[in-house]
Structure formats: C-alpha cells, structure tokens
Amino acid sequence: MIERLRNNEFLFFAFRNKRLRVGLFIVLFFLALTLVGPLLAKYDPSEYAAYGSHPPSAEYWFGTTTFGQDVFSQFVLGLRATFLVGMIGGGLGTLIGVVVGFTAGYNGGIIDEVLNILTNIVLVIPTLAILLIIAAYLNVRGIVAESIFIGCTAWPWAARAIRAQTFSLRTREFVDLSKLSGMKSGKIIFTEIAPNMMSYLVMTFILQFGGAILNAATLDFIGLGPTSTISLGLMMQYSVLWGALQLGQWWWFMPPGIAITAIVGAMYIMNVGLDEVFNPKLREM
Amino acid sequence: MRRYFGRKFLIYGLTFFLAVTVDWLIPRFMPGDPISNILSRSLLNAEGAQQMYDYYERVFGLDLPVWQQYLNFWGSLLHGDLGISAYLFPQPVTRVIWRAVPYDAFLLLPSILLSWWAGNKFGAYAARTKRLDNTILPIGYILTATPYMWLGILLAWIFGIVLGIFPIAGAYSYSMQPHLSWLFIKDVILHWFLPFASLFLVGFGGWAIGMRNMIIYELEADYSHYLEALGAPRSLIRKYAFRNAILPQLTGLALQLGVIVAGALVTEVVFSYPGIGYLLLSAIQNQDYFLIQGCFLFIIIGILIANFAIDIAYVIVDPRTRMGMLGDSS
Numbered sequence: 031m032i033e034r035l036r037n038n039e040f041l042f043f044a045f046r047n048k049r050l051r052v053g054l055f056i057v058l059f060f061l062a063l064t065l066v067g068p069l070l071a072k073y074d075p076s077e078y079a080a081y082g083s084h085p086p087s088a089e090y091w092f093g094t095t096t097f098g099q100d101v102f103s104q105f106v107l108g109l110r111a112t113f114l115v116g117m118i119g120g121g122l123g124t125l126i127g128v129v130v131g132f133t134a135g136y137n138g139g140i141i142d143e144v145l146n147i148l149t150n151i152v153l154v155i156p157t158l159a160i161l162l163i164i165a166a167y168l169n170v171r172g173i174v175a176e177s178i179f180i181g182c183t184a185w186p187w188a189a190r191a192i193r194a195q196t197f198s199l200r201t202r203e204f205v206d207l208s209k210l211s212g213m214k215s216g217k218i219i220f221t222e223i224a225p226n227m228m229s230y231l232v233m234t235f236i237l238q239f240g241g242a243i244l245n246a247a248t249l250d251f252i253g254l255g256p257t258s259t260i261s262l263g264l265m266m267q268y269s270v271l272w273g274a275l276q277l278g279q280w281w282w283f284m285p286p287g288i289a290i291t292a293i294v295g296a297m298y299i300m301n302v303g304l305d306e307v308f309n310p311k312l313r314e315m
Numbered sequence: 316m317r318r319y320f321g322r323k324f325l326i327y328g329l330t331f332f333l334a335v336t337v338d339w340l341i342p343r344f345m346p347g348d349p350i351s352n353i354l355s356r357s358l359l360n361a362e363g364a365q366q367m368y369d370y371y372e373r374v375f376g377l378d379l380p381v382w383q384q385y386l387n388f389w390g391s392l393l394h395g396d397l398g399i400s401a402y403l404f405p406q407p408v409t410r411v412i413w414r415a416v417p418y419d420a421f422l423l424l425p426s427i428l429l430s431w432w433a434g435n436k437f438g439a440y441a442a443r444t445k446r447l448d449n450t451i452l453p454i455g456y457i458l459t460a461t462p463y464m465w466l467g468i469l470l471a472w473i474f475g476i477v478l479g480i481f482p483i484a485g486a487y488s489y490s491m492q493p494h495l496s497w498l499f500i501k502d503v504i505l506h507w508f509l510p511f512a513s514l515f516l517v518g519f520g521g522w523a524i525g526m527r528n529m530i531i532y533e534l535e536a537d538y539s540h541y542l543e544a545l546g547a548p549r550s551l552i553r554k555y556a557f558r559n560a561i562l563p564q565l566t567g568l569a570l571q572l573g574v575i576v577a578g579a580l581v582t583e584v585v586f587s588y589p590g591i592g593y594l595l596l597s598a599i600q601n602q603d604y605f606l607i608q609g610c611f612l613f614i615i616i617g618i619l620i621a622n623f624a625i626d627i628a629y630v631i632v633d634p635r636t637r638m639g640m641l642g643d644s645s
Contacts, residue, residue: 150326155334156573156618158580159611162599163341187570240460247462251581252596266464270585275472275483283472287465295460299453302528 043307050303056296060289064113067106075104075260086281093281096272104260105285111261112243112290115177119242122181124188124235131192132219136200145189153186158248165254173256180245181238188234195227229308236301240294247290262286319636323626327619334615338608339388397612398605402598408609412591416613418486419590421507423579426514427568434522435564439557441523442530452527458520463578467513467585474509481509484587510586514579518571525567529560562633569625572618 044050073079080098084090092101134145157180164179165171199205200223208218224231249255250263251270269275269283379387391397397408438455441447458466475483487493487502533539533556542552580592587593591610598606630636 147326147329151330151333153570153573154326154330154618154622155337156576156614158573158577159614160337162595163337163607163611244460244462245577248464248577248581251462251464252584253600263462266462266468270464270468275468275476278472278476280472283465283468287462287469290465291457291461293460295457298456298460298524305528 044304047303047307049299050307053296053298053300053303056292057300060109060293061113063106064109067102067109071100071103071106073100073103075099075107077103079103083277083279085279092285093279095268095282096274096277096279101265101282101285104265105262105289107260108262108265108286109289111173111256111259112246112293114173115180115246115261116239116243116293118174118177119180119184119246120235120239122178123184123238123242124231126181126185127188127192127234127238128231130185130189132196132223134189135193135196136215136219136223138197138200142193146193149186149189149193152183153190157183157245161245161249162252162254165249171255171257173259173261176246176249176256177242180242180249184238184241184245188238191234192227192230195230196223199223199226229304233301233304236297236304240297243290243294262290316630316637319630320626323623327623331615331619335389335392335612336385338611338615339385341604341608341611392612397609400598400603400606400609402601402603402606408605411594411606412609412613415589415591415594418588419579419592419617422510422514422583422588422590423575426511426518426579427575430515430518431522431564431568434519435526435561437519438523438526439530439553439560442527443534448527452524455520455523455527458516459524461517461520462581463513463517464581464585466517467510467582470509470513471585482506483509486589506586506588510582510588513582513585514575517578518575521571522564522567525564526560529563530556533557533559562629565625565629565632569622572621576614576618 076099078098079100080090080094082094082098083096084094084098086093090100090102092105094100095104130145130149134142134149160183161179165176168175196219205218205222208222213221246255246261247263247266250261251267253267255261255264255267263286265286266283269279274280274282395409397412400406400408400411403411441452471481471483474481482488482505486506487499488506491499491502493499530553534552536556536559539552539556542555579590580595582588583590583592584596591613595607595610597603598610
C-alpha cells in the first residue's frame with residue numbers, strides 16, 4: 031500500500047514535469063521513426079536510386095547523395111544504429127560503473143584503493159585514443175562491437191559517482207542492521223543500498239546513453255565506425271568527404287546532426303526533469 | 316598536501332607507464348605487419364622478399380626477444396626518438412608532431428579556458444532567474460548535445476559557404492607563406508575563428524548547465540538558508556554558492572579533457588586544421604604506425620600535464636587540500 035502511494039506520487043510529479051515530458055516526447059518520436067521509418071523508406075540505403083544529387087522532393091524526401099543514394103533511407107537506418115549504440119554502450123557503461131562503484135564504495139579499504147587507481151587511470155587516458163586503436167585493429171566492424179568498446183571505456187565517471195553515493199549510504203543505520211542480522215554483502219547492496227539510489231542509477235544510464243551516442247558519432251566520423259552498415263556519424267563523414275559543404279548539399283549533412291543533437295539533448299533535458307522529480311528540493315513550486 | 320600530490324603522481328606515473336605500453340603494442344597488434352606492408356609495394360621474388368624481410372626485421376629491431384624490444388622502446392622514447400614517419404618519409408615523427416603542436420595549443424587553450432570561464436559565469440547568473448532559466452538554458456542543452464563535428468560542419472556551411480565570411484580550410488591561406496605581417500596575422504585569425512567557435516560553443520553549453528545545476532544545489536544547502544535567515548543580501552549568498560560550486564566544475568574540467576581533445580580532433584578534421592587530430596587521421600589512413608604512436612603519446616602527455624595543472628589549481632582554490640583534510644574525494 032505504502033509502495034503504491036509512493037509510486038503514484040512519483041508518477042504525479044513525473045507527468046507534471048514539463049522538462050521530462052518534452053524530453054520523453056522527443057526521444058519517443060525518434061524511436062517511433064526508427065521503428066516505422068524502414069517501412070516508409072522506398073529504397074535500400076546503399077542502392078543508387080537516382081542519377082546524382084537531388085534536393086529534397088516528394089520522391090526523395092531528404093534528397094539524395096552525390097551518388098544518388100536516398101538520404102531518408104540512410105537516415106532511418108542510421109537512427110537504428112544510434113539507438114543500438116546508446117542502449118548497448120550506455121547500458122554496458124552503466125553496468126561496469128555500477129559494479130565497480132558498489133564494490134569499491136561498499137568494501138572500502140584496499141579494494142577501494144585499487145579500484146580507485148584503476149578508475150583514475152582509465153579516466154585520464156583519453157577514451158578516443160583507445161577506441162582509435164581498437165577500431166584500427168579490426169578490419170570488419172559491426173555496431174555491436176563498436177558499442178561494446180564504447181561501453182568499456184565510458185564507465186569511470188559513473189563508477190566514481192556511484193562509489194561516492196555508496197560510501198555515504200553504507201554507514202547508515204539500516205545497513206548496519208542488515209549486517210547485524212547476518213545478510214550477505216551482495217544482498218545488502220542490492221536490497222538495501224541500490225534501491226536508495228535508484229534515481230541516481232537511472233540518471234547515470236541516461237547520461238551514459240547520450241555519451242555513447244556522441245562517442246560513436248565521433249568514432250564514425252573519423253572513419254572508424256561500422257564497416258558493414260550505415261550510421262548517422264558515417265553519413266556526416268561521407269558528406270564532408272565528398273564535398274557536400276562546398277556543393278551546398280545541406281540535406282545530406284543536416285538530418286544526421288539534427289537527429290543526434292535532438293536525441294542527446296532530449297536525454298539531458300529528461301535528466302534534469304528526473305532530478306526535479308526525485309529531489310523535492312529542486313522542484314519549482 | 317604532500318599526500319595529495321603523492322597520490323596524484325602515483326596515478327600519473329602508472330597511467331603514463333600503461334599508456335606507453337599500449338602505445339608499444341599498437342604496431343605489433345595491428346592487422347598485417349608493417350614490414351609486409353612495405354614489401355607488398357615492391358615486386359620481389361620469394362627469395363628476395365625473404366631477404367628483404369630479414370633486413371627490415373633487423374632494421375626495426377623486430378628480431379630481438381619481445382622484452383628487449385619493449386625495453387628498447389622505452390630507451391629511445393626517453394631519448395625523444397619516436398622513429399621515422401612513413402607517410403611523411405623521411406622526416407622524424409618528433410619533428411612532424413612538433414610542427415602540429417602549436418596549432419593545437421592555439422586552438423585548445425583559448426577555447427577550453429574561455430568556455431569554462433564564460434560558461435561558469437553565465438550558468439551562475441542564469442540559475443534561479445526564471446526568465447533566463449527557461450529561455451536560454453535549453454540552448455545550453457542543445458549546444459552541449461551537439462556533436463563537435465556537426466557544429467563545425469554547420470558553422471563552416473553557414474559562415475564559410477553561404478555567407479562567405481570565413482575561410483573553412485587550413486590554418487592560413489594556401490597562397491601565403493608564414494611571415495610576420497598584419498596581413499598574415501589577420502589571415503591566421505580568420506582561419507582560426509570557426510574551429511575555435513565550434514569548440515567554444517559546445518563547451519560553453521556544458522559548463523553553463525553544470526554551473527546552473529550546482530548553484531541550485533548550493534542555494535538549497537543549509538548554509539545558504541542560514542545566511543538567508545540572518546538577512547544576508549542575495550548577492551552575498553550567491554557569491555558563497557559560486558565559490559562552493561566552482562570546485563566540482565574544476566573536477567569536471569579534468570574529467571572532460573578527454574572528450575574535449577576528441578572534439579578538437581574531429582573539429583580539426585572538418586576544417587583541415589593542421590593540428591595533431593588532422594595528423595592522426597592522415598596517419599591512420601596511411602597506416603603510418605610510428606606517427607600514430609607519436610600522436611597517441613603526445614595526446615597522453617598533453618592530458619597528463621593539463622590534469623596536473625588542474626590539480627595545482629585545485630590546491631589554490633580549495634583550502635582543504637592544503638590542510639590535508641581531503642584525502643581521496645578529489
């Protein structure tokens with residue numbers, strides 16, 4: 031009963047929060063486009079559908095590339111890649127961050143010290159430099175592999191933040207009580223500590239999601255993205271490589287950038303909205 | 316304070332050691348070995364190819380045991396010898412990189428420092444000012460969510476192609492030779508402005524939002540309410556809030572360095588700006604392992620130095636580190 035009341039209060043403030051609503055709407059819009067888009071696309075993304083470059087028209091909604099490929103078809107497929115990278119990369123980054131953060135924060139002592147040093151090292155080495163090297167190793171790359179690399183290098187700040195939270199929670203009375211009653215560490219972490227920072231974990235995931243998308247776009251742009259399929263970053267790379275700027279083919283490089291900016295921006299705005307929902311102090315009355 | 320720096324140095328030392336090891340691994344784990352790449356360009360019969368292979372193996376020191384190769388790598392590294400670039404043969408990698416470093420410094424330092432300073436000031440000003448919060452902060456979110464290269468492409472297209480105000484390629488006009496004159500300086504600044512602006516804008520959005528959120532947290536803290544209850548003027552409370560909020564922002568700067576460097580890399584690619592990023596891309600495209608190694612190493616060293624500078628700044632800003640009260644939270 032009490033649990034339900036709590037949920038209702040949360041939902042009440044969640045729906046009232048304008049930032050959360052706007053962000054969620056934008057993300058869902060692009061998600062819908064990802065799901066419905068391929069049905070609307072008339073051409074194969076790599077198919078040479080027209081002779082040369084055309085501006086947007088009824089036939090080619092987003093115009094065509096220099097080679098006559100349909101930009102809209104590429105765009106919807108690229109969107110799918112973007113969401114996939116966000117889910118897998120962001121999810122993995124959060125997961126590693128959670129595991130490292132909980133382990134370090136809960137145990138303290140030497141384990142904390144070692145994990146802390148590890149986190150700091152991964153923090154200092156620029157992610158992109160590592161990704162560059164890994165990506166250059168593999169001649170054939172898929173989106174899933176790319177997402178896994180991104181996730182494996184994006185976790186440090188999450189681990190640090192979660193560690194700090196765990197650190198402050200583990201000295202509370204209810205944790206001491208569970209320890210006295212003989213609960214195992216793993217169970218204490220998942221049943222006593224984790225629920226108290228659920229909001230924090232959700233927000234971490236959202237930020238990791240956005241970060242993974244931006245990372246992937248950067249990697250794709252320097253030509254180290256997936257080799258077998260199209261992504262939004264690759265579209266930008268091709269457009270710059272084939273002189274879309276100089277030729278004024280704005281329809282080629284505008285959609286991918288707008289989509290990435292909108293999705294990641296909406297994620298960030300959702301994050302602020304959630305913060306306000308979870309933290310009563312921040313609500314503007 | 317000694318403990319603080321001791322820890323930092325330990326971490327930096329370990330990081331440097333690991334980074335150099337990874338760096339050493341690059342050519343050894345790449346698909347296809349560099350020697351075969353060189354040999355595949357020349358037409359040789361099998362016997363001749365084997366002889367050439369042995370020759371190159373000796374030249375590059377690849378016939379030694381692995382541990383010896385590793386130690387040799389450290390040895391030549393400490394002598395500042397990073398090998399010869401294959402892509403810009405026969406120039407030494409160190410010289411190629413030194414030529415690119417000034418452009419990076421020229422681009423990165425102003426954009427990082429200015430965006431951090433301006434973003435913090437603006438974010439602190441916008442926090443809890445309803446009108447600004449609702450109109451201008453969404454812009455901040457959009458800016459910080461923009462991929463660096465796309466903002467670069469956008470600015471290049473609008474200001475370079477459509478309006479034709481700024482040039483969009485290179486560090487100076489190809490028709491000019493570097494020399495000291497107003498004409499040349501003006502040219503360099505014109506070429507610098509758009510890459511700078513795209514780096515600045517993305518950074519600015521992020522810092523403004525971060526600061527705004529921090530200030531709101533600080534204004535809800537007990538000391539703020541206490542000051543308020545004492546009847547302190549609003550500007551004074553905000554001043555204290557700002558001083559407290561600047562610390563996480565400083566840590567944030569250290570955390571963001573890798574992202575900013577990556578951003579600079581792609582921005583340089585968009586504008587063909589001859590910094591390390593542009594060099595690295597050419598090195599990857601031409602499979603020039605020594606140059607890739609060199610660029611990677613320089614990026615690491617740059618980031619370590621920047622991190623160290625931030626640590627010093629932290630000691631200056633935060634008295635607790637000076638007193639040794641802050642062990643591990645920073």
